Amino acid sequence: MGLAGGYLGVLKIEGLGYIDPDIVTFHGRAPDGARTQLVQHVSQLNVMLKA
Numbered sequence: 001m002g003l004a005g006g007y008l009g010v011l012k013i014e015g016l017g018y019i020d021p022d023i024v025t026f027h028g029r030a031p032d033g034a035r036t037q038l039v040q041h042v043s044q045l046n047v048m049l050k051a
Contacts, residue, residue, distance in 0.1 A: 011036050 010031055017025035024045060027037040 011038060
């Protein structure tokens with residue numbers, strides 16, 4: 001996943017989560033291997049998944 005809003009980097013998604021009622025979390029790894037988590041409100045969510 002490429003992150004918008006300035007250069008925030010790239011996240012290789014390894015899992016998704018949900019916090020009721022309106023938060024989605026993505027967790028995975030940055031290109032350097034660092035564990036990373038993105039917490040996003042559903043009103044701001046735009047995700048493109050590619051196989």
